[in-house]
Amino acid sequence: xxxxxxxxxxxxxxxxxxxxxxxxxxxxxxxxxxxxxxxxxxxxxxxxxxxxxxxxxxxxxxxxxxxxxxxxxxxxxxxxxxxxxxxxxxxxxxxxxxxxxxxxxxxxxxxxxxxxxxxxxxxxxxxxxxxxxxxxxxxxxxxxxxxxxxxxxxxxxxxxxxxxxxxxxxxxxxxxxxxxxxxxxxxxxxxxxxxxxxxxxxxxxxxxxxxxxxxxxxxxxxxxxxxxxxxxxxxxxxxxxxxxxxxxxxxxxxxxxxxxxxxxxxxxxxxxxxxxxxxxxxxxxxxxxxxxxxxxx
Amino acid sequence: xxxxxxxxxxxxxxxxxxxxxxxxxxxxxxxxxxxxxxxxxxxxxxxxxxxxxxxxxxxxxxxxxxxxxxxxxxxxxxxxxxxxxxxxxxxxxxxxxxxxxxxxxxxxxxxxxxxxxxxxxxxxxxxxxxxxxxxxxxxxxxxxxxxxxxxxxxxxxxxxxxxxxxxxxxxxxxxxxxxxxxxxxxxxxxxxxxxxxxxxxxxxxxxxxxxxxxxxxxxxxxxxxxxxxxxxxxxxxxxxxxxxxxxxxxxxxxxxxxxxxxxxxxxxxxxxxxxxxxxxxxxxxxxxxxx
Numbered sequence: 362x363x364x365x366x367x368x369x370x371x372x373x374x375x376x377x378x379x380x381x382x383x384x385x386x387x388x389x390x391x392x393x394x395x396x397x398x399x400x401x402x403x404x405x406x407x408x409x410x411x412x413x414x415x416x417x418x419x420x421x422x423x424x425x426x427x428x429x430x431x432x433x434x435x436x437x438x439x440x441x442x443x444x445x446x447x448x449x450x451x452x453x454x455x456x457x458x459x460x461x462x463x464x465x466x467x468x469x470x471x472x473x474x475x476x477x478x479x480x481x482x483x484x485x486x487x488x489x490x491x492x493x494x495x496x497x498x499x500x501x502x503x504x505x506x507x508x509x510x511x512x513x514x515x516x517x518x519x520x521x522x523x524x525x526x527x528x529x530x531x532x533x534x535x536x537x538x539x540x541x542x543x544x545x546x547x548x549x550x551x552x553x554x555x556x557x558x559x560x561x562x563x564x565x566x567x568x569x570x571x572x573x574x575x576x577x578x579x580x581x582x583x584x585x586x587x588x589x590x591x592x593x594x595x596x597x598x599x600x601x602x603x604x605x606x607x608x609x610x611x612x613x614x615x616x617x618x619x620x621x622x623x624x625x626x627x628x629x630x631x632x633x634x635x636x637x638x639x640x641x642x643x644x645x646x647x648x649x650x651x652x653x654x655x656x657x658x
Numbered sequence: 659x660x661x662x663x664x665x666x667x668x669x670x671x672x673x674x675x676x677x678x679x680x681x682x683x684x685x686x687x688x689x690x691x692x693x694x695x696x697x698x699x700x701x702x703x704x705x706x707x708x709x710x711x712x713x714x715x716x717x718x719x720x721x722x723x724x725x726x727x728x729x730x731x732x733x734x735x736x737x738x739x740x741x742x743x744x745x746x747x748x749x750x751x752x753x754x755x756x757x758x759x760x761x762x763x764x765x766x767x768x769x770x771x772x773x774x775x776x777x778x779x780x781x782x783x784x785x786x787x788x789x790x791x792x793x794x795x796x797x798x799x800x801x802x803x804x805x806x807x808x809x810x811x812x813x814x815x816x817x818x819x820x821x822x823x824x825x826x827x828x829x830x831x832x833x834x835x836x837x838x839x840x841x842x843x844x845x846x847x848x849x850x851x852x853x854x855x856x857x858x859x860x861x862x863x864x865x866x867x868x869x870x871x872x873x874x875x876x877x878x879x880x881x882x883x884x885x886x887x888x889x890x891x892x893x894x895x896x897x898x899x900x901x902x903x904x905x906x907x908x909x910x911x912x913x914x915x916x917x918x919x920x921x922x923x924x925x926x927x928x929x930x931x932x933x934x935x936x937x938x939x940x941x942x943x944x945x946x947x948x949x
Contacts, residue, residue: 401750448933459884463930618761622755626747
């Protein structure tokens, strides 16, 4: 199947499709933390790098099978997500954002000095096990699981915490446990995405996971529409394609990218599909009225 | 040895404090993390460099020139990228817009000045004094004096003038200030101007002190200054000063006694520890959540 795909799709487009898939997985993870539960995380690339390095080192130096490496990467990232989730018990808003930035920077500096990770040079020669089929199968599974989660009791509790934490607690939601859960789940997706990325790119180095990468992922979630799965997917697709399409303007690429972010925010301040949910669209198509809540903060 | 490190730390910390003030003032009024602030600092350093090299101006005049340029730039950024969002968007949209501006400005500078590191010309007669066992360079003295003067000036402006009173009113309650007849938009513009001028001063002085100016210098400095503002308690002006100095000193001590390859990690590690113990920062007020 994969052979067939690589035969019919141009390698350049195939590469973009792969990156879109990986970015969707990463952004859906961040969407759980920031979009749905409302905990501003600006260090998602930190979790991603943990997954990438863990899985790459396991594959290269321990000879572990690919799936086991991926799983271990996701687990390691989840563990750190759990650890970072704990300070959220006491920190709010921008203080939390700073902790996540700081965490991601510490991880980056750690890998810069980490002998088995090749220090600043990074790791190269990671087996290229990530295939088109695998990425997109995982994307579909994760989208379905995400949709199921957000429509469940836990998912609604996540939204409730974002909307008003005190009211949520008054309604019997254990916000502490759920916030840590959101961080753990989101981080595990970042770790999985990182593992896929490492085994696709063949080569990783600490600066691939710097602050700008976290920001890029945050852009995907916010641009598409906070808390919305279709929005996050759309955001990932657009922001993966945009730099490619801007190649025609060559060195002015990032100039346009920056300006477009500002313009998009001015015209669609709540994201392209702010809080649009599959469930609501389905209801709307059936001609029923639905309340689309606006995110307040 | 320790006193020497302390002096170096204070010098570094006073520049962090200058940048952190811009973050904290803007945050105090409109609750926006202005991620473009680091880029304003970088552009300030470049404008200062340009004035010294191309027009042969005195460094003091160049410093004022850079501050004036960034004042206008800061107001322009606010007008174009933040004002249209105000009141009708979530806070995150503001942050993304700020990041867009930050990417735009740093790329613009790369296009204008290329990525290589530039240096201030060797026109300063830097002398080193020996005070006891302490090595004090004239540059350190100048940086500390200029930073102190700017901070005193800011304190006077905020506490003693009409505009300062209006700024304080806006940071307490934007809507109430508006109802009292304060031109809120103008005060916000003014806050951006002051913050940007302070960042530009920091940029020029860091450019001279470390003898390096390059288009990406704003990213890490911006993050550190944001960390300093958070450490001091964001929204609090004395907090930003104390946070900046604390972070600078601790970072230099960390490098001296632990390891220089972990320099950036040390600053953030300390920050996380402080926030876990004191979530509202050193000077920040505890916000009681109300229903």
